Amino acid sequence: MGEISHHRKVHVLHALFPQSAPLDDSTESSDSITYWRKPLVDRLVARGYTDLAVLDVSSTALEIARRRLGDAAPVHWLHEDLLSWQPERRYALWHDRAVFHFLTDAAERAKYLTIMRQTLGDSGALIIATFASDGPERCSGLPVARYDAVDLERLLDGFTVVESSREEHVTPGGTVQPFTWIAATREGAQASS
Numbered sequence: 625m626g627e628i629s630h631h632r633k634v635h636v637l638h639a640l641f642p643q644s645a646p647l648d649d650s651t652e653s654s655d656s657i658t659y660w661r662k663p664l665v666d667r668l669v670a671r672g673y674t675d676l677a678v679l680d681v682s683s684t685a686l687e688i689a690r691r692r693l694g695d696a697a698p699v700h701w702l703h704e705d706l707l708s709w710q711p712e713r714r715y716a717l718w719h720d721r722a723v724f725h726f727l728t729d730a731a732e733r734a735k736y737l738t739i740m741r742q743t744l745g746d747s748g749a750l751i752i753a754t755f756a757s758d759g760p761e762r763c764s765g766l767p768v769a770r771y772d773a774v775d776l777e778r779l780l781d782g783f784t785v786v787e788s789s790r791e792e793h794v795t796p797g798g799t800v801q802p803f804t805w806i807a808a809t810r811e812g813a814q815a816s817s
């Protein structure tokens with residue numbers, strides 16, 4: 625996603641937030657629940673975005689996503705440990721679902737936030753989702769830190785929160801996992817078309 629105005633950024637953030645209302649699943653339009661259940665990168669590709677990157681420390685996770693989307697998908701696949709990644713360019717939007725909550729060490733959290741800020745520069749936007757404070761204590765067998773929106777907001781000095789919400793995510797096995805979602809833009813972002 626290239627340069628976009630603050631107004632457009634807020635619109636995009638709203639549009640990308642998880643939808644909780646049960647919607648007709650008979651189509652693949654952006655009004656369908658199957659559409660909303662898809663990973664964000666799938667939805668962005670479907671919407672015609674072409675400047676996309678997916679980063680994961682797991683080559684298996686990347687391979688699954690790459691196979692799902694196909695080799696022609698306009699996505700840069702970055703096989704990196706986020707905590708040692710050095711972004712070579714800026715991105716307009718940072719999206720993290722269920723990664724930040726693995727960082728139970730304060731130094732790692734600080735590193736993550738520094739890298740996130742470097743990646744966004746002065747005018748980016750972010751969406752982060754973690755397990756909520758009453759969510760599971762472990763994810764993929766690993767301990768996690770859990771957050772409510774106010775906890776996440778405290779970590780986002782210099783950002784303006786656009787939206788936050790709680791999602792009662794139901795796993796394929798029927799387990800309910802409460803998530804906290806937060807969307808924010810960098811304060812002082814200038815309108816630019």
Ligand SMILES: C[S@@+](CC[C@H](N)C(=O)[O-])C[C@H]1O[C@@H](n2cnc3c(N)ncnc32)[C@H](O)[C@@H]1O
Pocket residue numbers: 679680681682685704705706707720721722723726763764
């Ligand atoms: C629970 S999964 C979430 C995957 C996806 N975001 C979703 O919402 O379904 C967590 C992912 O974070 C990745 N991950 C964990 N720590 C990471 C790190 N330090 N750098 C990059 N990826 C990491 C894991 O490999 C895994 O694919």
